[in-house]
Amino acid sequence: MAKWLNPRSALGLALIAAVLVALPFVAALGGQAWVRIVNFAILYVFLALGLNIVVGFAGLLDLGYIAFYAVGAYVYALLASPHFGLHLPFWAILPIGAVLACGFGVALGSPTLKLRGDYLAIVTLGFGEIIRIFLNNLNAPVNITNGAQGVTLIDPIAVGGFKFSAASQIFGLTVSGPQKYYFFLVALALLVIVINLRLQHSRIGRAWQAIREDEIAAKAIGINTRNIKLLAFAMGASFGGIAGGIFSAMQGFVSPESFSLIESVMVLAMVVLGGMGHIPGVILGAVLLTVLPEVLRYGVGPIQQVVFGKVLVDPESLRMLIFGLALVLVMRWKPAGLWPSPERRRELAETRAEKL
Amino acid sequence: MEILLQQLINGLVQGSIYALVALGYTMVYGIMGLINFAHGEVVMIGTLVTISVAGLLLKLGLPVALAGGAGLLAAVAVCMALGWGLERIAYRPLRNAPRLTPLITAIGMSIVLQNVAMLVWGRNYLTFPAIAPKAQFEFAGASFTAVQVMIVLVSALTMAGLLVLIYRTRLGMAMRATSQNPQVASLMGVNVNRVIAAAFVIGSALGAVAGVMVGSYYEIAHYQMGFMLGLKAFTAAVLGGIGNLAGAMAGGVLLGIIEALGAGYIGDLTGGFLGSHYQDIFAFIVLIGVLMFRPSGLFGEKTGDRA
Amino acid sequence: MAEVLLRAAGVGKHFGGVKALRDVSLTIGLGEVYGLIGPNGAGKTTFFNCLTGLYVPDGGAFDFAGRPLKADAPHQAAERGIARTFQNIRLFGNMSAVENVMVGRHVRTGAGVFGAMFRDARTRAEEAAIRRRAAELLHYVGIADRADDLAKNLSYGDQRRLEIARALATEPQLLCLDEPAAGMNATETEELRLLIEGIRRDGTTILLIEHDVKLVMGLCDRVAVLDYGEKICEDVPAVVQKDSRVIEAYLGGSVA
Numbered sequence: 081m082a083k084w085l086n087p088r089s090a091l092g093l094a095l096i097a098a099v100l101v102a103l104p105f106v107a108a109l110g111g112q113a114w115v116r117i118v119n120f121a122i123l124y125v126f127l128a129l130g131l132n133i134v135v136g137f138a139g140l141l142d143l144g145y146i147a148f149y150a151v152g153a154y155v156y157a158l159l160a161s162p163h164f165g166l167h168l169p170f171w172a173i174l175p176i177g178a179v180l181a182c183g184f185g186v187a188l189g190s191p192t193l194k195l196r197g198d199y200l201a202i203v204t205l206g207f208g209e210i211i212r213i214f215l216n217n218l219n220a221p222v223n224i225t226n227g228a229q230g231v232t233l234i235d236p237i238a239v240g241g242f243k244f245s246a247a248s249q250i251f252g253l254t255v256s257g258p259q260k261y262y263f264f265l266v267a268l269a270l271l272v273i274v275i276n277l278r279l280q281h282s283r284i285g286r287a288w289q290a291i292r293e294d295e296i297a298a299k300a301i302g303i304n305t306r307n308i309k310l311l312a313f314a315m316g317a318s319f320g321g322i323a324g325g326i327f328s329a330m331q332g333f334v335s336p337e338s339f340s341l342i343e344s345v346m347v348l349a350m351v352v353l354g355g356m357g358h359i360p361g362v363i364l365g366a367v368l369l370t371v372l373p374e375v376l377r378y379g380v381g382p383i384q385q386v387v388f389g390k391v392l393v394d395p396e397s398l399r400m401l402i403f404g405l406a407l408v409l410v411m412r413w414k415p416a417g418l419w420p421s422p423e424r425r426r427e428l429a430e431t432r433a434e435k436l
Numbered sequence: 437m438e439i440l441l442q443q444l445i446n447g448l449v450q451g452s453i454y455a456l457v458a459l460g461y462t463m464v465y466g467i468m469g470l471i472n473f474a475h476g477e478v479v480m481i482g483t484l485v486t487i488s489v490a491g492l493l494l495k496l497g498l499p500v501a502l503a504g505g506a507g508l509l510a511a512v513a514v515c516m517a518l519g520w521g522l523e524r525i526a527y528r529p530l531r532n533a534p535r536l537t538p539l540i541t542a543i544g545m546s547i548v549l550q551n552v553a554m555l556v557w558g559r560n561y562l563t564f565p566a567i568a569p570k571a572q573f574e575f576a577g578a579s580f581t582a583v584q585v586m587i588v589l590v591s592a593l594t595m596a597g598l599l600v601l602i603y604r605t606r607l608g609m610a611m612r613a614t615s616q617n618p619q620v621a622s623l624m625g626v627n628v629n630r631v632i633a634a635a636f637v638i639g640s641a642l643g644a645v646a647g648v649m650v651g652s653y654y655e656i657a658h659y660q661m662g663f664m665l666g667l668k669a670f671t672a673a674v675l676g677g678i679g680n681l682a683g684a685m686a687g688g689v690l691l692g693i694i695e696a697l698g699a700g701y702i703g704d705l706t707g708g709f710l711g712s713h714y715q716d717i718f719a720f721i722v723l724i725g726v727l728m729f730r731p732s733g734l735f736g737e738k739t740g741d742r743a
Numbered sequence: 744m745a746e747v748l749l750r751a752a753g754v755g756k757h758f759g760g761v762k763a764l765r766d767v768s769l770t771i772g773l774g775e776v777y778g779l780i781g782p783n784g785a786g787k788t789t790f791f792n793c794l795t796g797l798y799v800p801d802g803g804a805f806d807f808a809g810r811p812l813k814a815d816a817p818h819q820a821a822e823r824g825i826a827r828t829f830q831n832i833r834l835f836g837n838m839s840a841v842e843n844v845m846v847g848r849h850v851r852t853g854a855g856v857f858g859a860m861f862r863d864a865r866t867r868a869e870e871a872a873i874r875r876r877a878a879e880l881l882h883y884v885g886i887a888d889r890a891d892d893l894a895k896n897l898s899y900g901d902q903r904r905l906e907i908a909r910a911l912a913t914e915p916q917l918l919c920l921d922e923p924a925a926g927m928n929a930t931e932t933e934e935l936r937l938l939i940e941g942i943r944r945d946g947t948t949i950l951l952i953e954h955d956v957k958l959v960m961g962l963c964d965r966v967a968v969l970d971y972g973e974k975i976c977e978d979v980p981a982v983v984q985k986d987s988r989v990i991e992a993y994l995g996g997s998v999a
Binding site for chain 1 (some may be wrong): 456464469471526529530535536537538539540543544545546547551552554555580644663667670671672678713716717719720723724727728731733740
């Protein structure tokens with residue numbers, strides 16, 4: 081580890097650390113709403129890195145990833161809200177959510193992971209919809225999820241009396257609720273980055289890559305491909321479950337609407353747009369795809385005001401339109417993603433050359 | 437018994453629509469291995485174009501049949517152009533890209549089309565003009581409408597036409613050859629670019645017809661309607677074995693019938709625990725079940741590993 | 744003959760109407776180099792695929808090191824000690840040479856997800872051992888200097904060697920080589936012969952499919968000949984070479 085800590089990388093790390101510490105306070109200058117946006121960006125980094133294990137490392141196309149996020153979110157919501165009158169602490173619930181999401185992942189993955197890639201995609205997509213439909217309708221005859229209204233008044237994350245929902249004074253500095261969540265999220269994101277990095281360069285990570293490259297050869301040298309794929313699937317699901325729990329706590333409210341297919345698609349887009357399997361790329365993808373729509377949300381209306389003197393086009397739909405176009409254009413000019421790993425870039429360049 | 441027959445009729449009607457849409461997915465997938473996520477949106481645009489054109493013509497006082505026919509033609513024309521444009525602009529540059537790249541592009545195009553539709557036609561539900569006859573029939577205790585009959589007939593005719601095209605024309609032969617092996621096909625003088633474009637254009641035309649059918653069946657349309665419809669239709673295509681035309685047709689009809697029966701009987705099956713609002717999960721549960729036992733779909737070819 | 748390592752009894756496999764293997768029985772002794780030859784399409788690779796679990800045979804059974812071999816699980820064949828190479832080289836192209844061999848250690852190592860996450864002392868020691876062993880094996884097959892090159896960028900001969908190194912990494916008792924000399928020139932073939940002899944000397948039994956008759960006759964202790972999925976002959980090379988059925992199979996009936 082100490083090897084790569086030469087002065088230059090030490091300086092770089094210090095710089096990144098400084099930026100990470102300062103960011104929530106700078107963002108707060110634009111209002112707490114921006115801190116929340118930054119928080120969501122980090123939550124999505126967490127989520128996208130979880131999906132990266134499944135899609136980027138193991139090469140499994142999962143279009144229902146958000147289902148595991150939903151499981152985690154509802155576990156948290158039901159165990160820490162007035163809905164059932166339960167108020168468990170977050171450190172107890174997050175693992176429960178992770179384990180349950182993992183269980184769902186194994187239950188879905190064990191019969192379906194032998195399927196061809198595109199079939200797996202549609203099966204996971206279907207699974208995502210099934211979960212959402214159940215969340216929407218499990219309010220009768222026994223009210224479990226409270227249906228489309230969702231669950232409200234979910235407990236914030238709290239350590240003893242230290243609540244993450246309210247502002248408090250720390251060393252004479254006022255730290256708002258969202259800013260506290262920010263530091264919590266950054267810590268978790270760093271953890272998941274380290275886990276991703278370590279997995280990639282491990283016995284399991286090599287097995288994943290081998291399966292991606294040539295599944296038959298991988299089998300022939302003794303890799304139990306089904307189990308190794310299932311492992312990726314289960315790990316991705318667990319991370320999804322944890323992210324869901326944090327989402328619940330941060331929002332204080334969950335409803336099935338937050339877990340529609342477009343959310344799965346969005347997280348997948350983060351992974352692919354950033355650069356599948358390449359951790360910095362995935363982080364970039366997640367941050368861009370969270371922040372860009374928000375910037376557009378706040379920018380599209382006022383810009384029209386300035387240019388045309390009035391709002392000509394509904395900003396909400398224009399925002400999504402630009403977002404969709406951005407996806408298309410990035411894929412057109414950067415088919416391996418914005419920041420692919422060096423190997424992938426080379427692979428692509430070579431297949432291009434072969435075809436010419 | 438009457439209820440069963442009624443559910444079967446409803447399922448057949450809904451299934452015919454699924455089948456038409458599923459063909460669009462399966463043709464494109466069969467030829468280039470791409471899930472064209474934007475296909476559902478093409479269907480939606482077909483419906484909305486018909487609403488505008490037929491609605492306008494009706495307002496001008498044209499006879500119903502003429503206005504309806506013009507609406508259908510306009511929808512087919514617009515969708516064909518759209519399908520061609522999608523392929524040409526969005527997908528063709530990505531032929532050699534990593535497998536997931538065109539999928540993300542397809543998702544992007546789907547978002548773009550939805551929002552364009554919202555800008556053009558607005559956020560609200562639109563009423564589909566009454567271009568279909570309004571008669572109602574009774575048969576063995578089950579009732580069905582002229583619209584339902586029309587949907588089944590038009591779908592059957594369209595699909596028959598497609599089969600003739602695929603199995604009796606040079607273009608069809610070129611398409612079948614390309615789906616077997618694009619490289620070899622191109623060596624044999626098939627213009628692969630043209631074949632792929634044709635698959636998009638034909639699939640979109642079928643989608644437009646389906647869009648008109650959906651509109652006249654539910655009498656209502658919306659810029660988001662294409663999404664679930666596309667999802668179900670794609671499920672139907674996979675159910676039948678993707679890439680397989682007959683499979684898509686059978687899968688569509690089967691899915692429609694399963695859904696109708698499921699929605700009708702789920703209450704009884706679960707002792708009232710689950711109600712008919714679970715209709716949408718049948719498609720996916722059946723899909724997962726089928727793929728577990730037949731990994732290539734009901735009519736798909738077995739693809740074995742080769743060393 | 745020495746102790747028996749592999750016994751195939753009545754193995755059959757058909758694809759649709761084509762009988763690729765009919766009732767093939769053979770035994771390979773511990774420490775032997777056993778050749779499997781025959782004209783193209785005789786069923787040699789099919790036999791390999793059945794043995795290594797890629798195909799499930801329609802009939803018959805394999806006994807390996809005294810215990811039956813489960814037919815439908817390729818990873819278990821490797822676990823039991825059967826490693827193979829492929830006729831059309833199947834390396835992990837975008838992994839480096841050393842990583843290819845490291846993956847080969849998968850089946851003999853055990854670090855899991857938690858080991859990877861926490862990098863405890865045991866995992867670190869295992870990882871170091873994997874790396875060390877991979878380097879040794881690259882050296883053994885003679886491509887140590889290409890360790891960090893991507894597998895797909897190696898020359899054809901080096902790719903063959905790398906595939907053998909990867910197979911050896913699984914610590915096989917039986918190494919199955921599917922036409923290792925295909926496409927090699929005389930010098931490369933000679934180097935390959937030396938390598939195979941070395942592997943045998945170091946105690947690994949070898950099952951060899953090969954078209955290069957000179958190589959087979961020079962290397963193998965015993966040879967079996969397949970024709971149209973049937974074993975038509977099995978003996979020491981000198982006898983096989985003179986067998987009339989073998990000559991007929993290779994040259995066609997009319998000439999013989």
